[in-house]
Amino acid sequence: MTPTVKHLGRVDYEPTFQAMQAFTANRTAATPDELWIVEHPPVYTLGQAGKPEHILRDVGIPLVQIDRGGQVTYHGPGQVVIYLLLDLARLKIKVRELVTAIEQAVIDLLGNYGVTAERRDGAPGVYVGAAKVAALGLRIRNGCSYHGVSLNVDMDLSPFEAINPCGYPGLQVVQTKDLNIPLTVGEAGEQLSQQLLLQLERQHG
Template sequence: MIPIDIVERGLQDYATCFDEMQTFTAQRGPDTPDTIWLVEHPPVFTLGLAGDPAHLLAPGNIPLVKVDRGGQITYHGPGQVVAYLLLDLRRRGLFVKALVDAIEAAVIETLATYNVASERKAGAPGIYLSGGPHAGAKIAALGLKIRNGSSYHGVSLNLAMDLSPFTQINPCGYAGLETVDMVTAGAREASGRPVDANDWQTVSRGLADALVAQLQQRAQAHPAEAATA
């Protein structure tokens, strides 16, 4: 079983982190470890390769960074758990669909540990609440880039955020899509204590552990057949 390193990078400027992801992937060798970076960003909008700038409704004073992941526009900010997956998919024997499935399953599993029910939606990558007053609201977004058989970018899970910047965009290209965080969804620990922004490290580490477990379950027997994009 190929190990995956987990690196807690804390609060980091998005553009710097993006440059470092690209450099890490470009300089990969056959022995470069697979890594998950856990990051929190200052406020920033990011627009994917095929993103339509019209989905940025009111930028205000929040910067926009154009990036090379799939998907449309999203927001990153304090109180959000971001996990970047820097993986050699060929070596792991993972296809892109299996990677997406693993990411979404890990988010659903993580939310379930905090008594939040969530689900996938066909044709709309990410994770959505499956019940309660905010059923259908998006709580996690994902976007990936595959280069020479290796992945970067990843998934963002809203923990305890100022959600107002999401009203300045059409989240992921969907006009009027409600976006929530774990606090809004009523997330609680097993003891019954509500989660808050101080739980960032615990939630991020739980998500990383769930990602590793899901990725290891999906490893294929024939790595040479995996992602080639």
């Protein structure tokens, strides 16, 4: 059963987070998996073991403490976020395999435009050279995943300067626009969701 892809547009972070939790808490063995494609107004999110000292200064952007793994990251307009609401037990996919599949989807998307991207051991996400282009964080509850992946497309990157992105001081970030990839946020969301579906099919198959 292929996951249902939902385009939710630009939505506030907190209600979306609560909706993911509710969806996961209320799902049954028969609930179809879903991918939610969204964009958020400016917000910092701090993972459950996140250290506040990775927020270097207050630039007036709200901070939301959440239940995914990982440290602090930034979401804002011009960045596509895809949440993966998946029954991993039903898909017979382990968490590590899901992380690899998500990273590979981003790598393949960029590769289609002639950009070489890679993953790093122990630092989930996707990198072009030394700069991070995509971040990911997941929460697994009762064998089901939520949260997901964010890809920087065409955004104001300056809010990343007020944090240690994902807990790494001085980590550079990059976006697809600066890699000469001519995608809008909508197109990037559509193409990344298709790559994710392909990867999930491969893992499941």
